Amino acid sequence: xxxxxxxxxxxSDFSNTAAQAGVEFARQLNAEVMGIYxxxxxxxxxxxxxxxxxxxxEEEYMASMRQAGEKYLQTIQTAADAAGLQFTGLIExxxxxxxxxxxxxxxxxxDLIFMGSHGRGGWGQLILGSVTAKxxxxxxxxxxxxxxxxxxxx
Numbered sequence: 001x002x003x004x005x006x007x008x009x010x011x012s013d014f015s016n017t018a019a020q021a022g023v024e025f026a027r028q029l030n031a032e033v034m035g036i037y038x039x040x041x042x043x044x045x046x047x048x049x050x051x052x053x054x055x056x057x058e059e060e061y062m063a064s065m066r067q068a069g070e071k072y073l074q075t076i077q078t079a080a081d082a083a084g085l086q087f088t089g090l091i092e093x094x095x096x097x098x099x100x101x102x103x104x105x106x107x108x109x110x111d112l113i114f115m116g117s118h119g120r121g122g123w124g125q126l127i128l129g130s131v132t133a134k135x136x137x138x139x140x141x142x143x144x145x146x147x148x149x150x151x152x153x154x
Contacts, residue, residue: 002142004032006110008101008131011037011072018116018146019076025114025144027083035076036090036104037069038097066091098134111141116148 007022009015019035026033042058056064069091080087090108094100105113117132136143 002026002029002031002112004034004108004110004112005029006034006036006101006105006108006113007076008036008038008097008113008115008135009072009076010097010131011068014116014148015072016075017148018114020079021116021146022114022144023076023079023083023085026080026085030085031112032086032088033076033080034088034090034104034108034110035073036092036101037072038092038094038100039065039069041093041095062093065093098131098138101131101135102138102140105139105141113139113141113143114146115143116146 005022005026007019007026009019023033025031042061070089073089073091077087077089088108090104092100092104101113101115104110113135115132115135117129132143132145136145
């Protein structure tokens with residue numbers, strides 16, 4: 001059925017829960033797993049003429065976001081390794097994560113994108129996350145949206 005599944009992550013608890021479910025889905029199909037983290041591009045401060053000393057340089061920012069992305073993807077890799085699945089991780093920089101997710105799926109010959117939608121109370125349950133909604137509108141391959149329910153604590 002599906003041979004290569006792309007699982008986007010932003011490192012949040014909701015994203016990690018969806019990623020775990022995505023790896024379990026891939027395990028049932030014996031599919032390869034590709035994780036992707038799309039970091040925002042570096043933004044120069046536009047409100048000052050000189051970059052403040054406390055503001056990170058572009059190189060520092062890129063290194064920091066790469067390190068964060070590796071940490072986020074490690075969660076998916078650990079689950080894939082435990083399931084005996086092949087894993088590839090991808091870190092990209094863009095201000096259009098949905099577009100990059102869709103392009104990465106096509107470029108890497110993925111045949112399914114497995115991603116989460118936040119579970120919210122009330123009217124929010126009817127609304128998909130903005131990145132998820134955009135991926136759905138941009139993709140030419142199937143997108144499985146995993147419903148992540150917010151855990152209720154008494």
